[in-house]
Amino acid sequence: MEEVILLEEEINELLEKKDYHRLKEILSDMNEADIAAIIAEIPEDKLPLVYRILPKELASDVFVNMDSDAQEILIKAFSDKELREVLDELYVDDAVDIIEEMPATVVKRILQHTDPEVRNSINEILKYPEDSAGSIMTIEYVDLKKYMTVDDAFTRIRRTGVDKETIYVCYVTDENRKLLGLVTVKDLLLSDKSKKMFEIMETNVIYVTTLEDKEIVADKFQRYDLMAIPVVDQEHRLVGIVTFDDAMDVLQEENTEDIEKMAAITPTDKPYLKMGVFETWKKRFPWLLLLMVSATFTGKIIQNFENALQAQIVLTSFIPMLMDTGGNCGGQASVTIIRGLSLGDIDYKDVFKVVFKEFRVAFLCGVTLALASFIKLMLIDKVGLMVALTVCATMIITIICAKFVGSTLPILAKRVGFDPAVMASPFITTIVDAISLIVYFEVAGIILHV
């Protein structure tokens, strides 16, 4: 990253000095992803200039790697010829990604300049629901027929492979495009040249259907270590493939979504700096409101015990510590369980194992934290023994409740079909706050008779 920042400065300098020759030299030596990252930082008006300096082979690769704002600027600056050149080099799935981010007028211009066949494919993919396997697939795969020999297969790969997103996994289909099996280039290279596809193909193919969620695509890549996965329609006809690099992107998006949900934010796939203020507010406000309203119940509990607090005002000062510790304990448990569920380490059937384990962990945490508190309360705060006992007993009970709530709610949410990620710290905290206060005042009633 450091290098990239240094290069950025050098490139800006060369731009100032209009030393385009040296600029071209430097850029030609770089990787397309790095160039795209640097170009994103160049002033808008100079963007088309820098882009045009790039050698043609590199230019369209850089284009794919740029963010949509930069792409839009370029498309608007392109002549029709330039636009067509870039579009010709794009894979269909990349074209779809670009189109999805562009305003309508730009989309229209793009579609006008793609050739009709590709345009149809783009429109097909655009029809699939957002987040479906169909929406992220590409149609550029190598398809082979059952009776082709290894030699035939190589001929076909050599003839058509240059435009395919991967050639390493080829799919064998019948005359109705139904998926029969797959053959890897490794199989082809290690097989006798006269062998037929049906002799060497793997028929036990892992696939997804067009309408399945893209999360399932990412899960299957993870589970089966795939390089590509075929996407079939309801009639088991092969319509496209998803390659591992796109699956990796899906994986990252899903992780981001989970993390956002855990922080009580409506997920979005826009990078932070690209989101407007109002849009950001819309993703955050409803959750804050819901949690705020829930938290007022906690206030009600305090109101009910106002007399107890009036009698022992010192109790008030331990409320934040008890609530925070409970919330943190519950949050730890819930986040661990949510992640375990999402990685497939934990299942509904494990609920008793989980609860039993969390109970023991909670007991350990509770006793050790209460002990630490007790020492501090007696030696530093110098409160009365009974007050210290009230606080410590509350702490142990609260922590056990918190770990119980934190570990069971995500599993139950998943069981009834909700996203467990929502049952993370913010919600658990709100519930545990109420629990900790009720416990606190009940314990205070018993020990301190307030």
Added chain:
Amino acid sequence: MEEVILLEEEINELLEKKDYHRLKEILSDMNEADIAAIIAEIPEDKLPLVYRILPKELASDVFVNMDSDAQEILIKAFSDKELREVLDELYVDDAVDIIEEMPATVVKRILQHTDPEVRNSINEILKYPEDSAGSIMTIEYVDLKKYMTVDDAFTRIRRTGVDKETIYVCYVTDENRKLLGLVTVKDLLLSDKSKKMFEIMETNVIYVTTLEDKEIVADKFQRYDLMAIPVVDQEHRLVGIVTFDDAMDVLQEENTEDIEKMAAITPTDKPYLKMGVFETWKKRFPWLLLLMVSATFTGKIIQNFENALQAQIVLTSFIPMLMDTGGNCGGQASVTIIRGLSLGDIDYKDVFKVVFKEFRVAFLCGVTLALASFIKLMLIDKVGLMVALTVCATMIITIICAKFVGSTLPILAKRVGFDPAVMASPFITTIVDAISLIVYFEVAGIILHV
């Protein structure tokens, strides 16, 4: 997943009935990852039996996919011959993964039965620090020489490829094993047979060094859409490669680590159900203690304002709501920023952009939430106007502070070399709690003169 559970029942039934013939039929049709998942659920004593039913080609693939507990049971049950058969089929990186999880006696037995050359490689990889690129690489790659022709290259791939983890990316090295370039099988297939490697190889190779963190490996896969990455030593000699499937695993581990840190848990790479109670406690307790001690400062603030609370005891009941809302606002901001930093969407140089944006979002959130509160306070809680104003003004100020703290601390943490993920909700909440109380009592002093 449903299917797998159904199959599990069927398999258990067949085991009961000792119908091994049918069992073999079913298992032979399945994917190795699915078999491994099912085998994990089979009673320990029957595990070796089921494993031995598997066709030989499948057996070692299944073995790699099993969890370490099942692997250990099997290794202990294996005859020397069986063990050798499995080990011969393993890739070195998989062997290393297995060894890292086994007790010393089992490791000894494994190393005794691997052939000397592989044993040396295993020992080499085991020497690399945990989490380094070297520790996750495999040494099974195809290396080519500069003056080989395309035909030579294919001959070499055909001869040695069967044991390589990937054949699709081949590396060109000089006589000192220094990395010169890479050639993909696609390049080979689409090039003239008499071309030499130095004519077609890509020399601008993305690589990592053995001691770099594996996180960097995953980042480069993401950034450059790689299928494999070469790992070189300090002298730029090629020592191994990491393939995309392993990079995907690293990506998931890194995500899990980040999520755990955000929930104030020391990260671990053990699945939840495999961790002992005491171990789990050790990962959670230090953070809880730290946060608890920090939270006592919040208690001190309340103590300082005890007189104010005595005078207006109703103020106490809004403390949880104000603290929670502040914590949630801060948590939203911090988690968003932490994720943005980790995805590379946000940089230190964006700190002012971020703060300005969060300020505006905070203002919007603050005003809307305060408005909702005001209505509720006046109509439902029927508190005095001045009390309502105190609560609402506190809310707006607290939210602005919370978003500021939540957005800046992760960026600053990263700047000074700490892991920003630690600056998530638990820490932010603790800080914001204190802020919200100070603001609350100051505002109360001004408006209510308490």
